[in-house]
Amino acid sequence: MSPSTETPRGTPLTVLAVDDERPALDELAYLLGRNDHIGHVHTAQDATTALRLLRAHTIEAVFLDINMPGLDGLELAGVLSEFAQRPAIVFVTAHDDRAVAAFDLGAVDYLLKPIREERLAESVRRVVEARATVPTPAAAQSPEQDEVIPVDLGGVTTMVARSSIGWVEAEGDYARLHTSGGAHLVRIPLSTLAERWSDAGFLRVHRSYLVAMGLVTGIRSVGSGVAVSLRANGESPAVELPVSRRHTRDLKDRLVRAPRQRGTP
Incomplete structure (x- = not known):
């Protein structure tokens, strides 16, 4: 396992990697599996499989490609925003022109391909910190919540x-x-x-x-x-x-x- 961040380690995360391209998905899953904060990595090549896994398992974070056939990553993130226990979302994409839309959906981070392991480790650190400070539903809807701009x-x-x-x-x-x-x-x-x-x-x-x-x-x-x-x-x-x-x-x-x-x- 690689020393990924300086964030204190808690319970290992269960995460889901979603990408319609198998080589990209395998690489992402491999790099996530090397991170000390990740306990288990589920994988899916489409939104339908992703939703099935999300309903069957407790998943703390989704590492999500944007450009996918059928329901794309942004649309899937919109569905996840309706979950009572919403997982943290990190977008992983080859395109840099969707960042504003991604963060409007409450993404924790936005990774550009090709993925660098040290940059992915930073995303995992942000996920760990976000999960440690999950707001209550009332706070999440507060207009006073600080917005972030990519x-x-x-x-x-x-x-x-x-x-x-x-x-x-x-x-x-x-x-x-x-x-x-x-x-x-x-x-x-x-x-x-x-x-x-x-x-x-x-x-x-x-x-x-x-x-x-x-x-x-x-x-x-x-x-x-x-x-x-x-x-x-x-x-x-x-x-x-x-x-x-x-x-x-x-x-x-x-x-x-x-x-x-x-x-x-």
Whole structure:
């Protein structure tokens, strides 16, 4: 067995690997079987077999290919979201353009093929940690639950917590997330994030900017316009951003009405 992570070992996990291509499935099952945190690996080449195994066994995590005939991986994950005891889901795919949809379904991780054993070990570590902190059904439905955004860092897809984001900048059909640890470009339009995060303490102040209201320290006149000031968010420097005329009243109203606290995602 390979030493996989520094996460303390608990009860070995029973997992399910799903891939319609037999060589890929065999490799995934082999690598999972080498991990110290994995006790048993079930395998399936289609969604029907996967669902049968999930109903017959207690399975803590599913390592799931996305592009499969019939019910694909995203659709199968949607079915699993209705389970009373939902297994953790890790998507394993050769395509990097489905990450947003995958994390919208609550995936713990998103692995790109070809699979590297050390990267798979990181996914297993995340599964172990997720299983140790499974929320109650009420908490799982809470709008205050922190959302995570998949970002690509050097070819590795990782997750950025919304609570770490101070402001977002539009770049065409992309958005740049400015966080306590740096900036990350994601393939999500700013308009989508503005709508999705409107109840989580974020406000669009300009066609190019979305800000976390909890970091706003004030607004001031700049020439014929207005600018909003944000305090430093962790390692990120304080920043001043322009406010468009059409968003100025919304910003002022929010500053007056809302308690000045960070919107917890």
